[in-house]
Amino acid sequence: MSGTTAFWYASRATGIVSLLLLTAVLVLGILVNRQGRLPGLPRFAVTSLHRNISLLAVAFIAVHVLTAVLDTYVNIPILSGVVPFASSYERGWLTLGAISFDIMLAMIITSLLRGRLNRVLWRGVHLLAYLCWPVAFAHSIGSSRDLQHGWLLDLSIACALMVAAAALWRLAHAARQLPRAARVAAILARHSPPTGTRGPARARERIAR
Amino acid sequence: MTTTMDEPAAGRAAAPPDGLPRLLPLVPGVPEDLGAHLARYGRPPYRGGPGLLIHGVKAAGLTGRGGAAFPVHRKVAIVAGARGRKVIVANGAESEPASRKDGLLLRAAPNLVLDGLQLAAEAIGASEAHLYLHPGFGPEIGHALSQRAAAGLDRLDVSITEAPPRFLAGQESALVNRLGGGPALPTFTPPRVSERGLGGAPTLVQNVETLAHLALIARYGPRWFRALGTAQEPGTMLATVYQADGISQVMEVEIGVPLSTLLASQPAAQALLIGGYHGTWLPMAQAASLTLDNATLNQRGAAVGAGVIAALPAGRCGLVEAARVARYLATESAGQCGPCLNGLPRMAAGLAELAGRGHRKQVRADLERWAGLVTRRGACNHPDGTARFVASALTVFAPEISVHARGHCSATNRTPFLPLLHGMPTTEDDWI
Numbered sequence: 001m002s003g004t005t006a007f008w009y010a011s012r013a014t015g016i017v018s019l020l021l022l023t024a025v026l027v028l029g030i031l032v033n034r035q036g037r038l039p040g041l042p043r044f045a046v047t048s049l050h051r052n053i054s055l056l057a058v059a060f061i062a063v064h065v066l067t068a069v070l071d072t073y074v075n076i077p078i079l080s081g082v083v084p085f086a087s088s089y090e091r092g093w094l095t096l097g098a099i100s101f102d103i104m105l106a107m108i109i110t111s112l113l114r115g116r117l118n119r120v121l122w123r124g125v126h127l128l129a130y131l132c133w134p135v136a137f138a139h140s141i142g143s144s145r146d147l148q149h150g151w152l153l154d155l156s157i158a159c160a161l162m163v164a165a166a167a168l169w170r171l172a173h174a175a176r177q178l179p180r181a182a183r184v185a186a187i188l189a190r191h192s193p194p195t196g197t198r199g200p201a202r203a204r205e206r207i208a209r
Numbered sequence: 210m211t212t213t214m215d216e217p218a219a220g221r222a223a224a225p226p227d228g229l230p231r232l233l234p235l236v237p238g239v240p241e242d243l244g245a246h247l248a249r250y251g252r253p254p255y256r257g258g259p260g261l262l263i264h265g266v267k268a269a270g271l272t273g274r275g276g277a278a279f280p281v282h283r284k285v286a287i288v289a290g291a292r293g294r295k296v297i298v299a300n301g302a303e304s305e306p307a308s309r310k311d312g313l314l315l316r317a318a319p320n321l322v323l324d325g326l327q328l329a330a331e332a333i334g335a336s337e338a339h340l341y342l343h344p345g346f347g348p349e350i351g352h353a354l355s356q357r358a359a360a361g362l363d364r365l366d367v368s369i370t371e372a373p374p375r376f377l378a379g380q381e382s383a384l385v386n387r388l389g390g391g392p393a394l395p396t397f398t399p400p401r402v403s404e405r406g407l408g409g410a411p412t413l414v415q416n417v418e419t420l421a422h423l424a425l426i427a428r429y430g431p432r433w434f435r436a437l438g439t440a441q442e443p444g445t446m447l448a449t450v451y452q453a454d455g456i457s458q459v460m461e462v463e464i465g466v467p468l469s470t471l472l473a474s475q476p477a478a479q480a481l482l483i484g485g486y487h488g489t490w491l492p493m494a495q496a497a498s499l500t501l502d503n504a505t506l507n508q509r510g511a512a513v514g515a516g517v518i519a520a521l522p523a524g525r526c527g528l529v530e531a532a533r534v535a536r537y538l539a540t541e542s543a544g545q546c547g548p549c550l551n552g553l554p555r556m557a558a559g560l561a562e563l564a565g566r567g568h569r570k571q572v573r574a575d576l577e578r579w580a581g582l583v584t585r586r587g588a589c590n591h592p593d594g595t596a597r598f599v600a601s602a603l604t605v606f607a608p609e610i611s612v613h614a615r616g617h618c619s620a621t622n623r624t625p626f627l628p629l630l631h632g633m634p635t636t637e638d639d640w641i
Binding site: 187188192 | 397399400536539540542544545547548551553554555557582634635636637640
């Protein structure tokens with residue numbers, strides 16, 4: 001394997017990993033939005049996981065773009081990583097890649113500035129995630145022959161199914177959300193010990209003994 | 210200078226008053242109507258144009274008395290510097306259940322607050338003035354407004370809005386939402402209300418006590434204002450002080466006064482709650498040597514806040530009191546931000562478990578972890594304030610936690626001590 005093919009393999013590998021990471025980021029984002037949780041993790045950890053994996057995904061995509069550019073087998077200009085229609089090789093599919101990467105950068109920048117931004121603006125940009133993932137997915141399937149058959153195709157389909165399931169779950173969950181005024185009472189009732197008892201049952205038994 | 214020479218020119222009454230009280234009536238408990246007010250302070254000294262008062266307020270070092278102690282001149286300058294329609298709001302919502310100072314000031318010296326409102330309105334060039342008052346406010350402010358209208362004192366009409374009895378109702382963005390016709394719920398900042406507030410107009414929101422001080426700075430100047438208080442935090446402040454015998458009183462005190470001078474030595478107190486329900490517990494032994502100013506209190510993780518000082522008597526259980534307050538604070542979450550909505554009820558339940566007898570081992574560590582996790586993660590500072598309150602209770606009442614773990618409680622008196630409002634919000638209308 002020469003230095004040149006190393007770049008090519010690295011680019012394809014990081015691309016596939018990026019697809020998996022972006023799928024995880026989107027599913028976790030939906031979980032954060034619905035205040036859901038993962039087994040064994042507090043809700044706050046889901047938020048951190050969403051944030052950290054999104055940053056990891058961008059790092060992988062940066063390597064994915066860079067190695068594709070450094071690879072000399074086909075000529076891809078560095079600008080095509082962020083500028084649509086900048087590459088003559090696979091112009092359409094690379095344009096989709098650039099668009100999805102641009103949306104990701106916009107989401108990350110607005111999230112880093114979230115404290116200084118208007119909430120509506122942040123939310124508007126963040127909702128573009130639902131556009132970003134399908135565009136990135138189309139880029140993956142379209143530009144990579146590897147993903148079009150075999151177990152990598154199965155993996156891609158699994159990713160798409162997970163995203164679809166998460167999105168449907170979000171819609172269903174939003175439809176049966178409690179009104180704001182009832183939320184605190186519901187959560188308080190869930191966590192408070194029943195009135196009239198002092199401390200949890202286990203502790204009371206211990207004292208009784 | 211005599212009164213007669215001075216009055217027509219600058220609207221000053223006799224010589225600038227020395228010492229205390231500055232804001233409260235000269236005869237304790239007797240409210241001052243417009244006649245008494247004019248005899249004591251004279252007419253409001255309008256400057257004749259926007260911006261002219263800012264320098265004096267800056268030199269005086271006046272800070273907001275609503276709890277955040279933000280420098281008043283900075284907010285005034287931001288709104289004064291904006292273009293177009295501007296709004297001023299005097300905030301007397303006093304949504305802190307333990308605080309009574311704003312309500313008392315509005316009854317005892319409504320004209321001083323209204324002077325401050327008009328003078329600050331002039332300083333920013335406001336075209337609209339509002340009073341946002343605590344639920345069930347008395348008739349005094351209305352009387353004062355009609356007397357002032359008859360005397361031609363006010364340049365801007367003032368409209369009154371009553372705040373709902375919610376803990377967060379006085380928060381700036383909640384206030385602006387309420388005045389705009391919606392529920393008194395906080396929204397994310399930025400934009401700050403001083404940049405985009407009521408109907409999109411830059412809005413200056415100041416606590417009513419702050420405006421009363423401003424009215425005096427306009428009359429007597431920054432040098433007079435700085436004659437009391439500390440160099441960093443000049444002036445006087447109104448404090449709601451709860452003695453260990455349960456008797457509470459609003460006092461006007463010099464900032465920086467030793468806490469021990471405010472508290473009766475008998476009956477004995479075990480701990481002091483400073484700043485209100487977003488405030489901090491301190492053990493009495495430590496608190497006795499401190500002074501009432503942020504420079505000193507901040508070193509102990511405490512702050513003057515809304516000026517509530519409550520001495521918890523020795524016979525009560527601090528854990529039970531803290532758990533009651535934490536539950537109240539949880540029920541007052543607006544339910545908008547995840548960390549607050551999910552974290553505060555858990556913290557309240559955890560503290561209730563500690564206040565009971567025999568608790569799971571990990572509860573204390575969980576509470577400390579949750580306190581860290583909710584801090585700075587809300588649209589407003591409700592999670593932060595609640596976390597501070599809970600964390601300080603865990604520290605100060607640590608010996609009592611061990612007593613409870615063994616199935617006992619040191620309390621000899623189980624009557625609730627700290628005042629709370631009842632009735633949590635159940636519909637959207639409860640925030641209106």
